[in-house]
Amino acid sequence: MARQTHIVPKTNVPVIVRMAAPEFERLRALVFRRYPDFEWASFARFGWRDTPEGLVLTLAALDEPGVGDLDEDVGHVAIQEPYTLRIALASETHPLAVAVIHSHPQGCRPRPSTIDDDMDSYYGRYFHDFAPDRPYISLIFSEIDGEFVVSGRVLWRGEWLHVVRFSIERTPTEAWVGGDRPQRNDLDLPRERTARLNAAFGEEAAARLRRSTVAVIGAGGTGSAAIEVLVRAGVGRIVIVDPDHVDESNLERIHGSRPEDAKKKIAKALLAREHALSIDPNCKVVACLGSLPQKEVVDAVVGCDMALGCTDQQHSRVALSDLATRYLVPSLDCGVLLEGRDGKITAQVLQIIRFLAADPCALCRGLVTPQRLAQELMSPEERDARRAAAKCASEQDANAYWRDMPQLNTVGYLTTTAGALSAGYAIGWLSGRFDPPFGRLQLNLTGTLLDVTDSEELPRPDCSCRRVRGWSDQAAADALITAPGHWSAAKILT
């Protein structure tokens, strides 16, 4: 008689599973292939990142079953040995973790059965022999009352762990931990406060927002406006990232800032946290003094449901794009531009760029000027030294290679509009009520009918973003950007 193993996963290391929409839709269609009565399954590959807050797993690719790989004659999943062996041998040729995803019949909870326990115990050991030191992942999909439900567990460093959260692009999803229906706690927010939003979006949307975590990269004019809108809408957790301190010139733009904050040179992330907590004391706010892609910042952001880029700097835009591609964190990046001539303002441009995992990256979209990016990433000392050397060289060589990049002008009403607009799209996304209907939105407040344009750029076939979607840390060699060594160490203040 086969040995039966009862698996009792723990929750001491939170596990988050992320999926991009194209892979998730394909996977769901595949494992629900014999719905509503019978099960089906597929192997898959996941990237992962081990953070101080837990383990984040990202769906990278499916290893779909071929003809005969699963037994069609039985209602439950019966994976044939050649399929398993093929996946195990393949795992020796790539760095990703192996996962098995199967369905339970419609109406059945995604609770692992004793057969599932046997399968996972066996596979956990089996795949470890081929590809040691990687997580083994087992997910169960089901559909109850028309709603997609999912549970999961992971064997990681000899321990079975529950998946406590699923972050699936464009599909708001709650984890059925251990296969049990999620507990619906009362909102810790007075209902009257978000009554209008609830009336427009529905109670479920309010609950989704409360369960959501948003990273806001940059707490200046744009970021502070976005944070204010998100907190007032009832978003439950916000991670605020900014390395800078408030100075006098920021007071025209930063929401919640006062002259004494500039005098004290308070960190922008701390000011934003203080302001957010004054609006909603129950909102969980994490302040990060740092920048993407510093390790501590990526650790703090990689588990968020989405990120808003509010720095209007190219290095941040590239890092957000990388975060979307490799770690499957959907992002919106916003920026503003103000131009003038002969005493008149000629352009007031707002731009919002969508970075989903399958979208072209910042490089494919031509959003990067190499010279500007290089100057942003240099230390002030190196910038000064290069400027001086270039001045000296230009006396002999007219082909000057150094050109100071101009500071972009901006004003409070523009940054507030950009931040609030981005936060609005974030609310639509998180609540599942609407998606940003653009790839790259630009509008000009000074233009006739706002000169609205949308650009759906195509990816470059040779770009690394086409190869490493969901590869997480396992594609570190394909990172689009790394943190310069001269940046101050990042600090996380919870």
Place this chain on the structure above:
Amino acid sequence: MSTERIERELAILRIGSQVAQLVSADGRQVVLYRAVPTAGAALGLPETTDVIVPVPPGYPASLIDLAGLPVGSPFLARVKGGQNNQGVLHIDGRPWQLASYHPHNGGGGPPWDQNRHGFHTYLDHLIAWLDKLT
């Protein structure tokens, strides 16, 4: 710094028998290319020289530029930008002077494209640089 990426690029160079290594000193990371061929023979100069190239901050987002030769190298007076001192680094037990060489920034090469360029392709620029001696 993307150590993984740079190691991958140096491995490509090794396949072509070019020795190059990632070293750090003075708080900076540089790639040290060994025995890069030169056009020095016709001028009575060495046929090869070691060259250093700093890893730019944020690499690969930032473009690679500059090239350094040992202080006192006879090539410094003859290569493009060699007279424009961009700083001195102490690497591998000796001082190196960085020359103003910017192939990906208006210096004759293609614009920087991190999907195509890296320390493995920069070797071509170094060879061209050391081939055009004045």
